[in-house]
Every structure is written in structure tokens, then in C-alpha cells.
Amino acid sequence: MPDVLLASCAAATGKDEDEPLLVAALAARGVSAAPADWADHGVDWAAATAVVVRSTWDYAPRRDEFLAWARRVAAATLLLNPAGVLAWNTDKRYLRELAAAGVPVVPTAWAEGPDDVAAALTRWPGDVVVKPVVSAGARDTARFAPADRDGARASAEGILAGGRAVMVQPYLDRLDAEGETGLVYVDGAFSHAFGKGALLAGGALGEGLYAEEEITARTATPEQRDVGDRVLAWVADRTGERPLYCRVDLVPGDDGAPQVIEVELTEPSLFLTTDDGAADRFAAAISARLG
Template identity: 50%
Template sequence: MTIRDFRVALVTSADMPDLWDDDHPLRDALRERGVAVDAVRWDDPVADWAAYDMVVLRSPWDYTARHDEFVDWAGSVPRLANPADIVAWNTDKRYLSELEAAGIPIIPTTFVGPGDAWTPPAEGQWVVKPAVSAGSRDTARYTLPGQADLATAHVERLTTAGRTAMIQPYLSAVDTAGETAVLCTPDGTGELTFSHGIRKGPMLTGPAGEPVDPYFEEISPRQPSPAEREVAERALAVIPGGTKRLLYARVDLIPGPDGAPMLIELELTEPSLFLLTAPGSAERLADAIIARL
């Protein structure tokens, strides 16, 4: 086969039929290299996934309300990137407990499942969100003790709906230093390696309980520090099955109370890769896809 024989599906959702804007550079870079590229909804009932040489998850962000269906779908798709077992593991943020057990510094997290009791902390600022979520949906910040009733009601809404809630302290560094995202793609040997970094500003800036715009993020380039790179590498080393089969990874970090980086999330399923922010990153990812093809 030649490059012009290859077909790639970039997986999206019904509300983004032409992909999220940040994925257009990848689409264009693949097409410039002669690869046929289609944007396809993950739940398209007539999609012929077997007809594609690679199916790349990009913006299927409506899956959170149909998580089990999405995981089942991923298991049915041949040549999916990232692989279906990673999708199942990474779309439920209870994986953070595994990272913590492996010695990765994570933001302290309490998980509350259906039927579990939860007592709000006595004071401080806290974030409540579902363990299955994307784009800060159903996420809010509360100041305790004054907003304890609101925080409790949020947890109860989630658990009553059969979802698992997670509660984390709100770190003040979000408002000053911001988050650092470490983006990785395969190098010429197929090993996952650092591609670029970005800074994300705060999203939970409104009153408690106010909906967050999942499509707005304050993004700018950032070079991760050696300490951030080291934590990212340690987190990637814990991924089930190893990193060589991954097409991309994003590690989100924030300075903890002592200034040392702590992991917020390990994004392996459908993260924004901030290709518009990092010149050359889309081309590197397109070359990695072609190398695998």
C-alpha cells in the first residue's frame, strides 16, 4: 500500500460534525500527506469502522452521559487509537487511586459512590465533579462551611443518578500559576515522547454551581519544568500495557501547596491536544500516524 491508499477516521460527536477546531490542523496535515481523512461520529449507526486503517479518538465529548455504551463501542472498533482497554480504564477517574498507590503525587481525592455517605470538610475551597466527565461538565467549586449545603446537594445529585462523585481541594495555584499540560506523541521509534506544553487558566471562576463552558479554556504555550516532566514520565510509566501502543497522552499538572507538581488528570482518551497552540505538533502527530499505518 502507498500513503494514498490509507484511510483514517477522526472520531467526533454529533454536535461537532466537522471536528473541534483544534483538530483541524491534524486533519489538514494528514490530507497534505495524501491520507484520506473522514470526521465520523462515534455513534454513527452506518459508520463502517473496519474500512479504516486507523480510527483516532478526538472529540466524542458527548459520551459521558452514555459511558457504558461508549466503552462497548470502543471495544468493537478495530485499529482504535488509543486502544479500547485504555478507554475503559481512563474514562473513569477512579484510575487516580491506582496512580496514587504507585507513588504518583495526585491531588488528594475522595470518591463517593451511590449509597455512600459523605460529610463535607469543615472548611476550605473544594471541587465536586463526576468521576466520568469531560470538559469540566457537572463540575463546581464550593467554599466551606458556607456552601456546605450546595456541595452536599451536588454530591447527592450525582450519586442519586448512579454516578460516582469525586471531591478534591481547590488549589490556589490554579488562579496564579495555572495548570501545565504535558503533551506526548510517538517519536520515530514509536516511543511516546514529549511534544509540547501549554498553560491552562482557571475555569471555575463563577459562583458556586454555575455551569462551566466546556469549550472555553484560557490557553497559552508553556515549557514544562524539569520537575513537571519528571512527574509526567512517572505517571506514564504506570499506564497499563505500557506507552508504546499509545498515539498520544496528556498529563495535567498543578503546583501543590509546597510548589511541587501534582497530577490532576492523565488524559488518554479524547483530550484536546492544543495543536493550534504549538506549531509543528500537528505535523508530528500526522507523521506518527503514518508511521503506524
């Protein structure tokens, strides 16, 4: 049994570009690590010194099962990030709390039931993005033009029928040219930033495990770092935990100022390939937690 099990899923095999870099960086520090499918009942999670949640990208359709697994693992060994953090972060309604705390968040309307859909879809006159509050890899997410509010309504009603609440956001036009900026934090400290092309430039996404993304290295601006640092401090205060990893995804608002579109504490790609020292920093943080 390796020292560290990296929780993944069967469908992610060979697709997590972070995994080989992290395994090698841990090995260089004398820590053995290997991936394992979180849904594999044959894995002895308790035998590992720590379990680090990584590419569990298939959890969304069975979130309750995933969180039950996390609680069992946490009761038996060190789970990173902790089960309580995973429970809070796997429902995107955490963005309401973040906005209430004064952090700039992409404007969002929430539809908890069918009666909320019409108001949510008519809040903004331009293109809107419809997505579920429980999702991974941007699945079940689509962009709709003003002329296709019927399509947006059908999408929202379909999500609600599946037992998930709906969030509706205005599509931010600057995204097409500027994309998203992701800020990666490791053990409470800023590690690196990356750029991500606009996922919905063409409208809807496919139904695969995760969306293919155009990723580049990027230098965060002081304004972006300020927002990211505020998010990290708020997360630590809200959850009572210093997360092993946190990814803060930012998009440019109409005025260009950064807004939070997502805070990833569960299974984010950290794009370790975009920074030469990122894998070692991540490995060092895991090694320190083992001690």
C-alpha cells in the same frame, strides 16, 4: 473512505480546533482523514485503515454505549487509543492507582455511596471541588466555599443519584494565578506543553458540551516533565500499551510542586495550535501506526 476516520460527535462539529490542523498534516503525508460521529450507525468504521478517537466529547452520559462502540471498532480495524485504554481512562478512579504508585496526585476523597459524602466533604476546611468520576469537558463540576457545604452535598448526592461515584478535592489556591499546565505526549515522546486558565475561579461551570478555556503556549519545567514522564511510563506499564496520545494535566500544590489532576487518554484537545510542529508530529505518529 479516507484512510483514517477521526471519531468525533455531532455536537463537536466546528469546535475541535485540532481537527483541521491534523487533517492537513496527514494529507501532507499522503494520508486522507475525515471526522465521523462515533454514534452514527451509518458509518462503516471497518472500511478505514485506522480510527483515531478525538472529539467524542458527549460520551460521558452514555459511557457503556461508547465503550461497546470502541470494542466493535477495535475488533474490525485499528483503534487508537485502544478500547482497553479507553475503558480504564474514562473512570477517574484511575487516579487512586496512580497515587498508590507514588505519583503526586491532587488529594482526593471518594464517595461511592450516600454514606461516604459527609466524610468526603469535611476532609478539607477550605473550598472544595465536587465532580463525578465519569465526566468530559469538566461538566457537572463545581467549586464550593466552606459556607456552602449544603450545596456541595446536594451536588454530590445528585451525581450519585445519576449512577456515578463522586470525587471531592480541595481547591488549590495557586490555580487562580498559575492555572494548569498540560503536557502532551505523542507515541511515547514529549511533544509540547500548554497553559490553561483556572476553570473554577468563578465557582461552577455551565452545562454545555465542554468548558471554554483560556489556552496559551507554555514551557514545561524540569519538575513538570519529570512527573509527566513518570505518568507516561506508568500508563504504559499499567495498560500494556504505548498510547498514540496522552495528555497529563498538572496543577500546583500548596508548595508549588506539580500534582496530577487528570490523565487524558480518551478525547482530549491536544491544543496543536500552541506549537508549530505539534500537528506534524501527531500526523507522523498516526502514519507510522498505519504502516
